[in-house]
Amino acid sequence: MSEQSLSLSHLEQTEDFIRRHIGPSEAETADMLAAVGAESLDDLMQQTVPGSIRLPEPMNVGKAVTEAEALANLKQVAKKNKLFRSHIGMGYSDVHVPNVILRNVLENPGWYTAYTPYQPEIAQGRLEALLNFQQLTIDLTGLELASASLLDEATAAAEAMALAKRVSKNKKCNTYFIADNVHPQTIDVVCARAEMFGFEVEIAAAEKAVDGDYFGALLQYPGTTGEITDISNLIAAVQSNKGIVAVAADIMSLVLLKAPGELGADVVLGSAQRFGVPMGYGGPHAAFFATSDKHKRSLPGRIIGVSKDTRGRPALRMALQTREQHIRREKANSNICTAQVLLANMASFYAVYHGPEGLKTIANRIHRFADIFAQGLTDKGFTLRNCTWFDTVSVNVSEEQKASIIANALNAGINLRTDVEGMLGVSFDETTTRSHVAELFNVFCGENHGLEVGALDARIVSQGSNSIPEELKRTTDILTHEVFNQYHSETEMLRYIKSLENKDLALNHSMISLGSCTMKLNATAEMIPVTWPEFGGIHPFAPVDQAQGYQEMINELSDWLIEITGYDNLCMQPNSGAQGEYAGLIAIQKYHQSRGDAHRDICLIPSSAHGTNPASANMVGLKVVVVDCDKNGNIDMADLKAKAEEVSENLSCIMVTYPSTHGVYEETIKEICDIVHQHGGQVYMDGANMNAQVGITSPGLIGSDVSHLNLHKTFCIPHGGGGPGMGPIGVKSHLAPFLPDHKVINVVEGNQNNGAVSAAPWGSASILPISYMYIQMMGSEGLKKATEVAMLNANYIAKRLTGHFDVLYRGRNDRVAHECIIDLRPLKEASGVTEMDVAKRLNDYGFHAPTMSFPVAGTLMIEPTESEAKAELDRFCDAMISIREEIAKVESGEWDATDNPLHNAPHTLADICDADWNRSYDRQLAAYPAEAVARNKFWPTVNRIDDVYGDRNLVCSCPSVDSYREE
């Protein structure tokens, strides 16, 4: 065909995003369809998806637009955000993201497309960065043990309350104390959590903590309005009554202040946002959480620990509670799965880059500006509410004064803290300059006030400042470990970041076929808006009229997600899938309560469920009753009916994943919903597998009442090495009155008593542009096609592996959905080769292992997603088949049971270069087991890691350099 004879739409083809997102070309799709025995994608759908649940009308989210158009559209929306300078404080501060971190971490797919480091041999980079985060937390909090990030300060405080209940020896007591100078959003989240746990809460002035009987208490340091008080007596008093004290602290203030651990706190937590992570209208940011060694088994979230590999070298891995929900189910410490790894890593790099001296300079400058501002206002006759502070000065004002000062501030493009009666709050941060303080003087005192920043500064220098009480000044060193003291030039920093990145296998190297995790393309065009200042620079509590761009984007995205899910309403607050489960279950329980059914407290959960399901159910006071699966992996209908019957009166809900975690579309899903509804229960459909539903069916159509969506699975937010994520929930209208709201910023008219589930009103708002861009660029047809190709890819893999491995479960016409489970148990039985050996051997072939032993022990669950092209699927299948042949050699006795490349996998350069190589197989086979590997070799940087040793000898801080040298 000549160019002239082509229509314009053909000539515009290169602009089409859909074919960039979807891996297989049209020709490859045809080949694969032929291979699996389907005539077309539609035919494959007919064969795979039960007809009764297919959408009667096509889903409509509009037509696809090109990358360029989508970016231009979103830029127009973003420009509606007004970037005021924020002095609001309340746990969120403006920052200078070091550019070397911005570009090489936040904007770098080597960091943001990695998964949670479940395969530590190919994840030593982010594990080291997280260990640094734990060390930083330990140093600043003065406690012994830290976790590798929680979701936000408010939920971390709620986790501290749950920890207190678990470990407090004051067993009979059911009341938790919260100081009234804790940030209001934290109080909101903790109270909502307490209500569901059935705890009483007492909120009063911090000093009152000594009076009552509490299983625990939450204090803020410095207080939300800025004051720094010696809380050591309060802590001791609560503890003498067997209460556990948590202190929410400002991370930057801790650089200058005595560590809460030294004041006696049992738990110290807070947000690490102001260590170099943009405010982003509320998130994502990492929370830090530290406690003492004796509570190590009660710590929520993940901990990175130091262990050793088979060569005896120090090596890092997730310790103790790795996948703890999957093992401990409803007895897990918390439901946290996806956390905030990328942001924790940014914060730890910020500390590495600035080092202890740099941080002290930054903290001192912030504090100096607060001193100058306070001095100036005092000179002008204002009275201050606090006489001690780190960065926040609260000014007493009459209502009249308040209104005019706010008006002045808004005129000058400045936001102050305004939510407390008779007071205005002013917080300073690392971006504050002299002229900003001068502007604030104008705002408070009008022009011609005669105050001069330089003169005030000189006065403070000569008089000295006592705004930090002498006894609360830090006297201990921080960040003495070498890692915080050697990368302070940009060149050194750049190379340090790169050296860690090189150790990690992310999506920019090869397919990561983790079942249930949907590791699809995170397109660059989707990521670009995340770091636009219009999205990064907004405080979550800025007046809503300044965030019209955000509001428009959130509303439009909500509308699309409502259309996609078939629900009536959507709540954007939960900042992970597990938080969505929690919010959805609260809505269900409040709904029951509203109908006089408060006694309904049984949650049915199939045995195949993800561990977060029972863990979340436990958080809202539900009792879990497990429903069996039959031999085909489907929910055992007889068991379901019997159990629903048995608990009928008390049935709250079922939590069911669809397609099931076994990777099939259960035919009976509608019947399952009906049975539960007949007994007065509600249906929670876990939306983690939405990538097999979009455009084909929907939870609303099937008959579910509420679902979370993991935007970091189906809707392209990258996994960030273990977070961030977003877990908005869709609900049918009868549950809408029970969705979370927010005490500081009203989200839904009429819901404000429902409490919040996240610190920020719209969760991690600044990553929503990713999903927004995705839906825009795919349009209705592209999204549907993505689902179809995801299924084609999974069926293609199932087809290619059949005969080599057993595919454990299949649905109608022997089809799998978007993922498939292969059963390694028979092979293990016959050869002794374990699923772990296969997982590690895949590393030698350049691949990340699929999901191991979930939902069935001894299996691998493979989810290729639509983004992988046929060539990559083939490379993966070739590797699996080659590994199967290796297993056969062990099975037949041709290879020794332990002296073989499976048992010794993964192989490192240290192995290959070892002069004493004395294995029965050669080095070539060890490291270059297939031709394709040689072209793009990925080297695991440590050998297989000893988990048992690591848990027995728990070390969660940076090892001294000597420990590396000794080996």
Ligand SMILES: *Cc1c(COP(=O)(O)O)cnc(C)c1O
């Ligand atoms: C990922 C997942 C979850 C948990 O979601 P997070 O975002 O990690 O909290 C829950 N259920 C299933 C089936 C999942 O795959």
